[in-house]
Amino acid sequence: MAILDLYNATKSFGSKEILKEVSFSCKTGDILGVFGKNGCGKSTLLKLIFGTLKADRLELSINGVSVSSEEIILKQQIAYLPQSSFIPKHVRVRDVIPMYFYTQEKQDAVFYNPSIAKIAAKRVGDLSLGELRYFEVILIGNLDHPFLLLDEPFSMIEPLHKEEIKLFLERLKPTKGIILTDHYFDDVLQTTTKNIVISEGKSIEIHSKEELITHRYLSQNHL
Numbered sequence: 001m002a003i004l005d006l007y008n009a010t011k012s013f014g015s016k017e018i019l020k021e022v023s024f025s026c027k028t029g030d031i032l033g034v035f036g037k038n039g040c041g042k043s044t045l046l047k048l049i050f051g052t053l054k055a056d057r058l059e060l061s062i063n064g065v066s067v068s069s070e071e072i073i074l075k076q077q078i079a080y081l082p083q084s085s086f087i088p089k090h091v092r093v094r095d096v097i098p099m100y101f102y103t104q105e106k107q108d109a110v111f112y113n114p115s116i117a118k119i120a121a122k123r124v125g126d127l128s129l130g131e132l133r134y135f136e137v138i139l140i141g142n143l144d145h146p147f148l149l150l151d152e153p154f155s156m157i158e159p160l161h162k163e164e165i166k167l168f169l170e171r172l173k174p175t176k177g178i179i180l181t182d183h184y185f186d187d188v189l190q191t192t193t194k195n196i197v198i199s200e201g202k203s204i205e206i207h208s209k210e211e212l213i214t215h216r217y218l219s220q221n222h223l
Contacts, residue, residue: 002146003027007059020201026177034181036198042181050080079145089125129156150180
């Protein structure tokens with residue numbers, strides 16, 4: 001089992017303090033949902049963890065050993081799905097797969113996914129937004145990294161693909177710790193094993209949709 005612990009993440013942009021005190025733990029078998037209103041720092045938090053954005057303060061450890069952003073990337077411990085697409089548009093889907101996986105077994109796991117096989121001959125730039133997002137989730141999820149950061153994995157995804165992603169993450173769960181954030185809160189709550197909401201820059205553990213209302217992420221209309 002692998003355990004990722006984050007303590008006291010803080011980040012300001014100029015005089016505006018976005019994250020003040022965010023802490024959590026995520027271990028193999030956990031799917032942690034991160035909720036919060038637009039601009040509260042959800043995507044910023046994932047970038048801080050992955051190291052593409054420098055934190056004002058961040059204490060991060062894996063299995064009790066403090067790690068730096070450089071070590072995370074070099075040792076391939078955390079994989080990251082950003083909001084924006086990262087795959088070259090001119091390449092065909094079938095030619096992207098070997099760029100990420102060197103063994104035939106891993107390549108086949110992606111290529112023979114029924115939904116991927118249907119689009120394998122297409123150029124990435126010709127995919128629908130939903131097809132592209134689904135492909136990116138499958139690519140990132142099949143990497144060997146023990147921890148995954150998923151920023152809006154359900155965004156622009158067709159309902160059928162959403163259900164496939166939920167099943168996919170459930171299959172990954174025994175061997176990975178997964179941290180995800182998305183505005184499709186029902187999809188998140190159906191997928192996660194634990195959740196936090198970021199409110200006024202701080203992380204608060206929550207256990208129900210009602211608590212999302214209490215902390216002003218949702219309105220009473222969502223019940």
